[in-house]
Amino acid sequence: MQNLLHNLNPEQLAAVTLPAQPALILAGAGSGKTRVLTTRIAWLIQTGQVSPAGILAVTFTNKAAKEMIARLSSMLPINTRGMWIGTFHGLCNRLLRAHHRDAGLPQTFQILDSQDQLSAIKRLLKSLNVDDEKYPPRNLMYFINGAKDQGLRAKDVEANDDYNRKFVELYDLYDTQCQREGVVDFAELLLRTYELLTRNQPLREHYQARFRHILVDEFQDTNNLQYNWLKLMAGQHNAVFAVGDDDQSIYAFRGANVGNMIAFEREFHVENLIKLEQNYRSHGHILDAANTLIANNSRRLGKNLRTDAGHGEPVRIYEAESDIREANWIIEEAKSLINEGATRSEIAILYRSNAQSRVIEHALFTAGIPYRVYGGQRYFERAEIKHAIAYLQLMDNPHNDSAFLRVVNFPTRGIGARSLEQLQDAARQYGISMYAAVPYVTGKAGTTLGGFVKLIEGMRFETQNLPLQELVQVMLDMSGLITHYQNEKEGADRIENLEQLVSAAMLFVSEEGFGIDAPAFLGPKSAEVAGPALTIADGVEVLDADAPLPAVMSPLSAFLSHASLEAGDNQAQAGQDALQLMTVHSAKGLEFDAVFITGLEEGLFPHENSAQEEAGLEEERRLMYVAITRAKKRLYMSFSQTRMLHGQTRYNMKSRFFDELPDEALKWLSPKVQHRWFGQRKSAWDEPPESGANNIAQSFNRDNAGWRVGETVSHAKFGEGVIVNIEGSGTNSRAHINFGRHGMKLLDLNIAKLEKVATRLNG
DNA sequence: TCTATCTTTGTTTTT
DNA sequence: CAAAGATAGA
Numbered sequence: 001m002q003n004l005l006h007n008l009n010p011e012q013l014a015a016v017t018l019p020a021q022p023a024l025i026l027a028g029a030g031s032g033k034t035r036v037l038t039t040r041i042a043w044l045i046q047t048g049q050v051s052p053a054g055i056l057a058v059t060f061t062n063k064a065a066k067e068m069i070a071r072l073s074s075m076l077p078i079n080t081r082g083m084w085i086g087t088f089h090g091l092c093n094r095l096l097r098a099h100h101r102d103a104g105l106p107q108t109f110q111i112l113d114s115q116d117q118l119s120a121i122k123r124l125l126k127s128l129n130v131d132d133e134k135y136p137p138r139n140l141m142y143f144i145n146g147a148k149d150q151g152l153r154a155k156d157v158e159a160n161d162d163y164n165r166k167f168v169e170l171y172d173l174y175d176t177q178c179q180r181e182g183v184v185d186f187a188e189l190l191l192r193t194y195e196l197l198t199r200n201q202p203l204r205e206h207y208q209a210r211f212r213h214i215l216v217d218e219f220q221d222t223n224n225l226q227y228n229w230l231k232l233m234a235g236q237h238n239a240v241f242a243v244g245d246d247d248q249s250i251y252a253f254r255g256a257n258v259g260n261m262i263a264f265e266r267e268f269h270v271e272n273l274i275k276l277e278q279n280y281r282s283h284g285h286i287l288d289a290a291n292t293l294i295a296n297n298s299r300r301l302g303k304n305l306r307t308d309a310g311h312g313e314p315v316r317i318y319e320a321e322s323d324i325r326e327a328n329w330i331i332e333e334a335k336s337l338i339n340e341g342a343t344r345s346e347i348a349i350l351y352r353s354n355a356q357s358r359v360i361e362h363a364l365f366t367a368g369i370p371y372r373v374y375g376g377q378r379y380f381e382r383a384e385i386k387h388a389i390a391y392l393q394l395m396d397n398p399h400n401d402s403a404f405l406r407v408v409n410f411p412t413r414g415i416g417a418r419s420l421e422q423l424q425d426a427a428r429q430y431g432i433s434m435y436a437a438v439p440y441v442t443g444k445a446g447t448t449l450g451g452f453v454k455l456i457e458g459m460r461f462e463t464q465n466l467p468l469q470e471l472v473q474v475m476l477d478m479s480g481l482i483t484h485y486q487n488e489k490e491g492a493d494r495i496e497n498l499e500q501l502v503s504a505a506m507l508f509v510s511e512e513g514f515g516i517d518a519p520a521f522l523g524p525k526s527a528e529v530a531g532p533a534l535t536i537a538d539g540v541e542v543l544d545a546d547a548p549l550p551a552v553m554s555p556l557s558a559f560l561s562h563a564s565l566e567a568g569d570n571q572a573q574a575g576q577d578a579l580q581l582m583t584v585h586s587a588k589g590l591e592f593d594a595v596f597i598t599g600l601e602e603g604l605f606p607h608e609n610s611a612q613e614e615a616g617l618e619e620e621r622r623l624m625y626v627a628i629t630r631a632k633k634r635l636y637m638s639f640s641q642t643r644m645l646h647g648q649t650r651y652n653m654k655s656r657f658f659d660e661l662p663d664e665a666l667k668w669l670s671p672k673v674q675h676r677w678f679g680q681r682k683s684a685w686d687e688p689p690e691s692g693a694n695n696i697a698q699s700f701n702r703d704n705a706g707w708r709v710g711e712t713v714s715h716a717k718f719g720e721g722v723i724v725n726i727e728g729s730g731t732n733s734r735a736h737i738n739f740g741r742h743g744m745k746l747l748d749l750n751i752a753k754l755e756k757v758a759t760r761l762n763g
Numbered sequence: 764t765c766t767a768t769c770t771t772t773g774t775t776t777t778t
Numbered sequence: 779c780a781a782a783g784a785t786a787g788a
Contacts (some may be wrong), residue, residue, distance in 0.1 A: 061778070089778050114777080138774080186778055253776065284773085358779090409764095416764045457775045565778070585776045607775055623776080646773065647779040 003077065004042055008032075015274045017710045020213065022268035024261065026244050027721035029290070029629035030281025030591065036342065037217055037243050038068055041076040044213055046147040052078055056211040056233065057085040060218050060251075064589055066216070081513065083210070088226055089186060092193040093561055096184075103196045106182040108397040111564035115381065117141060118187045120402050122435045124170070124177050126613065126672050127424065130429045131380040135166060143167045144174060149223045151194060151253035159174050181401045181433060181611070187225075208235035209280045218589075219244030219264070223255035227263065238267060246301045247294050250585060251464050252615070261301065279629075279647070280307040281543055283312025285665035292662045297618045305629075313634055319654065319670035320640040321679045323356075323599075327363035330596050332722070333636060334369070334579060337594055344370065346593035348580040350627050354603040355645075356598065357581050362670035364579065378567040379504075382486065384494040389563055391479050392472070395463070396556050399433035408434075408452055409486035415452065419445035428706045448709040451524050457477075468520040468555045470508040508559050520555045567729050595631035597624075600639040601652035602738075624657050641712075641722070651710065651738055713754040718742040 005013060012032055015025050016039045027033035032611045041057060046358050060063045065086050073080045084091060093111065100107045112120060121144075123139045124130075147157050158167040178184060184192060197204045202294045214234055216222070218473075219242040222230070234240050242264055247684035249258045264270065279287055287307050294300070315335075322325035347361055354376045364371045379385060387410055395405035409415040419432075423447050427437035438449045459478050462747050463471040476482050476498055485491030485498070553561070580592065599605055605624070610616035628635065721739035726749070733749040747754070 062778085087778065142774095189778090251777075254778080355775085355779090387776090412765070414764065418764085582774065605774090609774055610776095612771090620778095644779075 004039060004046060008036075008039070009278055011274055011276050011278070012036050012039075013274070015407050016043055018272050020240060020547075021270040021272060022264075023241050023274070023747055024265055024268045024270045024458070025241070025243040025274050025276065026301060026313065027245055027276040027306065028196065028244070028279060029245065030279045031276035031305070032278075032280060032684060033243055033245070033276065034064070034067060034071070034217070034589075036276065037215055037241075038071045041068075041072060041213075041215060043222055043649060045076060045078070050212050052080075052083050054210060054212045055083055055085070055211070055215070057083070057092065057215045057559050058217065059085075059087055060221050061589070062087060062090070064217055067589075076326050078745060087502070088229070089565055093191040093565065095193050097194070097557070098201075099196060101382050102200055102203065103192050105177075105184070105192070106399075107160070108554075109182045109184055109314060109556075110176075110393050110397055110400055110403075111561055112183050112185045112187065112402070113381070113564050113567065114141075114186070115386075116183075116402055120177065120181075120183070121174060123402070123405070124174055127428070128173065130170065134171065140167060140170055140174075143188045145185070146173050146255065147171060148191045148493070149225050151191060151228055153191075156428045174526050177401075178596050180399070180431070182399050183402065189231075190229060190322060191224050194225060194232065197232050200459075204232065204235075204682050207233060208238065208664070210446065211238060213241065215241045215243070215244055218248075220246050220249040220257045220261060221251045222260050224260070225255075225519075227257070227260045231267075239695075242265075245303075247303065247622055248588065248626050250588065250626060253620050254608050264640050275303055276600045277303055277305055279307045281632055282307060282629060283309050285311050286628060286631050289661050289663045290625055290666075291316050293621065293657060293660045294478045296660050297621055299618070311665075313669040315635045315665050317658070317668050317670070318572060318636065318638040319395075319665055319668075320407075320497075320638060321642065323640045323643040324363070325358045325361045326598060326638050326640045329638065330360065330598065330636070331363050331367050331369065333596070334594075337634070342593060344579050347594045347596075348582065348590070348592040348630065349598060350584050350630070351588050351598050352584060352607060352623075354583055356604075359644075360581060360598070364581075370559055370576055370578035371581055372576075372578040374580070375476075375586045379497075380567045381502075382494075382497055384481070384497055385501060386483060387599075388476065388479070388498055388614065391456075391459070391481075392556060394435070395471075395475065396554075396560060398435040400426075401434050407479070408449075412478045413448060415445075415448050419449060420600060423449060438501065446612045462702050463520065465519045468509050468514070468559060469502050471520045471556065472502050472505045505559060507637075508562060510557060512555075512558060514558075516557045520559075546625060547632070584623050588626050591630055591632055593632050594634035595627070596636045596638065597627045598638050599653040600637050600644070600657060602655055603650070604643070604653050606653055606657070619739070620662075621657065651724045653720055653722050653738065713737065715739070715745075715747075715752065715754055718745060721745070 003460045007014065008016060009032075012035070015023070015036050018040075024035075025036060027036065032352075037057070041055055044055070045052055057065075057068060059068065068576070069080045069083070069085055070551045072083075072085075072761040086094070096103050096105060096109070097107070100109065117136055118141055121141055122132070125132050125135065125140070146152070154168050154175065157164075157168050157171065177187065197207070211233060214230065216230065221244075230240060240260075244261055246261055249256060252258070265273065270344075282290070284307055287305055291304055318326070318329055320329055330349060334349075337347060338629070340345060350355060351360070355375055357376060361371065361373065380389065386409055388404040390400075390403035393400050394407070404422070408420070412570060419441070422441050423434050423437055426440040429435045430437060430440065435453065435490050438446070438453050441449055455478065459475055462478070463474050466474065481498060482495055485494045488494070584597075602608075602611070606620035607618055610620050637658075640652070642651055644650070644651050710724050712720060718737075719742065721737040721742075724738050726733055726735045735747055735749050737745050737747055739745055
C-alpha cells in the first residue's frame with residue numbers, strides 16, 4: 001500500500017484516502033486528476049474496502065476509460081475485465097443488452113450515431129410529408145436530443161405554441177419509428193437505462209447494493225440526465241466520488257451543466273471538498289497565461305493553479321498574412337523544435353474546428369513530416385464502411401430501415417425510387433419494417449426486392465457458424481461492395497478500407513476476449529464461462545460481475561456497438577512518431593511538450609456562433625484555457641489576416657483572447673505590419689506575396705482614401721476592425737469593415753475617422 | 764432506373 | 779472548398 005500512495009502530495013493523498021462518503025474533488029488542469037481517481041480505486045480494493053465488482057467508474061471518452069483501465073492494471077494484480085469502467089454510453093449499452101426485455105428492446109438493438117440519427121429524422125419527415133424547410137431536420141434533432149438530455153419524453157415536453165407542438169409531435173413519432181426499427185440514439189441509451197432503473201425497483205436495488213463506490217471523471221461535463229442517473233445508482237448509501245474542473249467545462253453545447261457540481265455538493269451534503277491546485281505540467285509563463293485568461297470568466301468556483309517549475313519560455317505569438325503562411329510558420333517552428341531534439345509526438349497542433357486541419361495537413365505533407373490527425377473523418381464514418389456496416393446491421397437486425405435503405409440499392413440492383421415507394425407504403429400499412437414488408441410487394445418490384453432479402457438471408461446462412469472476421473469477409477464478397485469499388489476510378493483506397501474491416505473485426509474479437517473461432521451470432525464461450533452471465537437473484541435477472549460481455553451480446557452485436565460508440569479513434573499509422581493534430585476539444589485530458597494553438601481569430605476562436613452570448617463566450621474562453629494548459633514547456637499561438645472559408649477569403653481580426661493574456665508572459669514574433677506599404681518593408685514582406693490571394697491586387701491600390709483590404713483599423717465607437725471589402729473609389733470609397741464583436745459595418749472612408757492599428761511587438 | 768452534372772449549402776466542438 | 783441534394787438526359 002505504501003508504494004501505492006507514495007509520491008502523492010498532501011491534497012492528493014487526502015483525496016485518495018477519503019472515507020466512503022460523497023466527495024467532490026476540484027482538480028485543476030495538470031493536477032494529477034486521473035492519478036487520484038485511479039489510485040483511489042486501487043486503494044479501495046487493496047485495503048479490502050470493496051471488491052473490484054463493487055466499483056462503478058464513469059468517464060466521458062473511451063480514451064479516458066482505456067487510460068484508467070491501463071493504469072489500474074499496472075497498479076493492481078487483478079483482472080480489470082469484469083470491472084465496470086466505461087463511458088456513460090458504454091455502460092448503458094451493457095445494461096440494456098443484459099436487460100433488453102425489461103427495457104423493451106430487441107436483443108440486437110442497434111445504436112445510431114449522429115449521422116444515422118439525422119438521416120432517420122430526414123426519412124421520418126419525408127414519410128410524413130413534413131416541410132423540412134419549416135422544420136429543419138437538424139433543429140428537430142437538437143430538440144429531441146435536448147429533451148432527452150433533460151430526461152423528458154415527448155409527453156413531458158411543454159410546448160407553448162404550434163411550432164413547438166409540432167416538434168413535440170415529431171419527437172414522439174421519431175421515437176415510435178426508432179422503436180419499430182429496433183434502434184436507439186446516443187441520448188436514448190441513457191434515457192432508456194434511466195427509465196428502466198426507475199421503473200424496475202428490484203433491478204435498481206440490486207445495482208445499488210452492488211456498486212458501493214461510484215467514481216465519476218470530468219464531472220463538469222455531466223448533463224442533467226447523467227446526473228440523475230448517478231443519483232439513481234447512488235441510492236441512499238453509496239459513495240460518489242466526483243472529480244471535475246469547472247474551468248474545463250466545454251460541452252455545454254450538448255447539454256453539459258456545470259451547475260451539477262454545485263447541485264452535487266448541496267444534494268449529497270458533500271463534506272469532503274478538496275481542491276487540487278498544484279500543477280505538475282506547465283511552466284510558469286504558460287500557467288500565468290491560463291490563469292489570467294480564465295480570470296475573465298465570472299461564475300467560477302474559484303481555483304488558481306500554481307507551479308514549482310520556473311517561468312520557462314514565454315508564449316510565442318505569430319501573426320501571419322494567410323492561413324497558408326500560418327501553416328508554413330508552424331512547420332518551420334516545429335522543425336526547429338525537432339532539430340533541438342524534441343519528439344514529434346510531443347508536439348501538438350490544435351485548432352478550433354476540424355476544417356482548419358486541411359491547410360496544415362497539406363503543408364505537413366509537402367514538407368514530408370509525419371503527422372497524425374485525431375477525430376475528423378473517423379474510420380467508421382467513411383461512406384464505404386457505413387455501407388459495409390449496414391449489411392452487418394441487416395444481418396443482425398433486418399428491421400433497421402436506415403441500414404436497409406442505405407444498401408438496398410448499393411451496389412445498384414435496379415431498385416429505384418418507385419419500388420421503394422411501394423415498399424414503404426406496404427410497411428406503413430402494416431406497421432412493420434421495410435424488410436418485413438417485402439413479401440407484400442407484388443410485381444416486378446417485389447421480385448427484385450425479394451432478391452435482396454434472399455441475399456441478406458443467404459449471408460446469414462453462409463456465416464451462421466463462422467467467427468466474426470470471416471463473417472465480415474463473406475459479407476464483403478457476397479454484397480458486391482468489393483466488386484463495385486473495383487470498377488470505380490478511385491475505389492482502391494475504399495477497397496483497402498473495406499479490407500481493413502476484416503482486420504478490425506479480428507482485433508476486436510481478440511481484444512474483447514471472444515474466442516477467435518467462436519461463431520459470431522451466438523454467445524460464444526458462454527458454456528465455458530465460469531458462472532452464467534445472468535443470475536437470478538430474488539426473481540430478478542441481473543448481470544453478473546464476472547461475466548464477460550459476450551455472454552449478453554453476440555460478437556456481431558458487440559462489434560456493431562463498438563463501431564457506433566467508438567467510431568474508430570483513427571488509429572491510423574499508430575506507433576509512428578508523428579506530429580499530433582486535433583481539435584481543442586479532443587485534446588482535453590492530453591498533454592504535450594510543445595503546443596501550437598492556431599487560428600486565433602475573432603469568429604473562429606472565439607467562434608462567431610458562440611461569442612454572441614456571455615455564456616457562449618465563457619465556454620469559448622474555457623476552451624482556450626484547456627488549449628493553453630495542454631502545454632508543458634513551449635506554447636505557440638498564431639492567427640492570420642486572411643483565411644479561406646467556404647471557398648472564399650475571410651478577413652478576421654485577431655482574437656480578443658490576446659487582450660486577456662499577461663504581457664509579461666508573451667513574446668510577439670510578427671513584424672510590424674502597420675506601415676508596410678509606406679516604405680518599411682521588413683522580414684515577412686521580403687518574400688513575395690502568394691499569387692492568387694485576391695486581396696493582394698487591391699492592396700497596392702491606394703486610391704481608396706489610403707486604405708486597403710485586409711488592413712486592421714480602429715474606430716472610436718466600434719473598436720478594432722478589419723477591412724473586408726472596398727467599393728467605389730476616391731471620394732466615393734466605402735468599406736465593409738468587420739469589427740468582430742460589433743459585427744460588420746459599411747463606412748464611408750472619407751467620413752469615418754479611422755486609424756491604423758499597430759501590432760504589438762516585443763521580440 | 765441510372766448517371767452525369769448542376770446547384771446549394773454549409774453549427775464548431777462529441778458520446 | 780466540399781459534400782449533399784436536385785435535375786436532366788440516356
